[in-house]
Amino acid sequence: MGAQRRKQEENAAGQGTDPGENGRSATIRDVAVRAGVSAATVSRVLADNYPVAPKTRQRVLRAVQELNFVVNTHARALAGVRTETVAFVLHDVRGPSFTEAAYGVEREANRRGRLCLICSTEGDQERELAFVKLMREQRASAVILIGGVRDDEQYRARYTEIAHSLHAAGSRLVLCGRPPLGPDVPATVVEYDNEGGAYAITTHLLANGHRRILYLGGALTHTTSQARLAGYHRALDDFGVEPDPSLIEHGEFTRNSGYERTRARLAKSGARPFTAIFAETDMVAAGALTALDEGGVAVPGEISLVGYDDIELAGDLRPRLTTVHVPYEEMGRTAVRLALDLKEGRSRAADQHVVLGTHVVVRQSVGRRRPG
Structure with missing residues (x-):
């Protein structure tokens, strides 16, 4: 099984799409030679799905940069390796505050080696539910929902069921700027004051x-x-x-x-x-x-x-x-970080509820009102 896994990891990484040394595309083996490690170790660093020593990881990433190596996603697909995704669901992509949050989600997802998918629902709850269902079928690493809601019994029952369904599929529901669903619901919550x-x-x-x-x-x-x-x-x-x-x-x-x-x-x-x-x-x-x-x-x-x-x-x-x-950008980053840390065993379920601070920014639009 160990040899088979290593072979799959090497095939999954495939070769880069940019020219490497001698005018040809750099391969995972070129990266491995440059870094002084095995091809399987290179693949594990790129996939971020297996513990690798920090110094080894640094050598591999430096070799990747020097050789302009880019993972061949087609090779990964043929090898049966799924590209993990993070889904971000918002009401309107034109909303400036949600755009800031989306930026935070995308940046953290990219840093953690995940693709980021964004869905705009235009306030249609059925569209939101349909997208969440699709992401469950795709086994997304996390499905992040942002924005206030009508917090009634129907909403809680429906999204509690969704949280359990995503959990069973190996995914995680993340609520941003929404109240928690309950202590026994497998969902991450990132609120602000x-x-x-x-x-x-x-x-x-x-x-x-x-x-x-x-x-x-x-x-x-x-x-x-x-x-x-x-x-x-x-x-x-x-x-x-x-x-x-x-x-x-x-x-x-x-x-x-x-x-x-x-x-x-x-x-x-x-x-x-x-x-x-x-x-x-x-x-x-x-x-x-x-x-x-x-x-x-x-x-x-x-x-x-x-x-x-x-x-x-x-x-x-x-x-x-x-x-x-x-702190909308921080909220987006925190949503991804908490969900992926839990998935990778770096945090506990008890640490999956965070409340971020807010503060007044004093500018020029308030004047002092004199008595009388």
């Missing part, structure tokens, strides 16, 4: 004298919105401010939603009932800022404005947006 970030940004407004804060949120049933709204309410309570239901609006996480809701508020006659706006995402804040600018309302001179996510756009707006930083 969503409520804490909302509490901190609301406190920042309150500390600057604002007591009438318009809240432009997402759907009330959405877990992301629920946590951020909870942080908003907790901050008001700590400052002894009675929440006003008329200052809380629910809509979509889009720039247009922020624009239309703010414009509608400005169009109402009478005294303006708020001095600050907490937009639940930076994209909503960008829309609100445009509406304020068109309405001749100075930011932060007349109205202060904050967002949430700290996407790249936040620093490009004028005034630059004060917001909550969410």
Whole structure:
């Protein structure tokens, strides 16, 4: 069996596709000779599926680079060696925060020798389920889902079943920015301090004298919105401010939603009932800022404005947006790392739930409100 495995590993690596020495494609044996190891050892380093001493691994990787060796995936397929994948499922590839997370997933998957597949569901849960099923059949190393959900009994039952199904197939369900399904469910969870970030940004407004804060949120049933709204309410309570239901609006996480809701508020006659706006995402804040600018309302001179996510756009707006930083790229990297470490025996199931920190990034969009 040992000799057969070594032969399979050598065949699976095949030969490189770039020219090597003497004008021909470098082979795994060329790499082995250059590194002073066996062809099987080279294959194990490339596949990252067997323990290899760090110094040996370094010699092999240096030889691979010197010879411009590239693994022949066709040879691997003919040898029956499966290229392991990591699947990343998101609502919309155009969403800046999800793009950051996707970058983190792709970078870590590449570092660990996995291919990264990305699926955009456009918010269609059936499409999400279909893709997850396909990845289970393909025995992906991990299936990563990101974004808030409607956390009800039906959702929990369905995804608990999916987690067990993936586990049985040798895969791993990873939930990013979603609540855990339960202590006995085989799923990795990577969260961030969503409520804490909302509490901190609301406190920042309150500390600057604002007591009438318009809240432009997402759907009330959405877990992301629920946590951020909870942080908003907790901050008001700590400052002894009675929440006003008329200052809380629910809509979509889009720039247009922020624009239309703010414009509608400005169009109402009478005294303006708020001095600050907490937009639940930076994209909503960008829309609100445009509406304020068109309405001749100075930011932060007349109205202060904050967002949430700290996407790249936040620093490009004028005034630059004060917001909550969410470590989306780190979340993506952590999702891959935890799932693969568990699969490779480098971590325990008990270590598969991580909560990342958030913090306020103070820029130029908040002004101090004087009493009276």
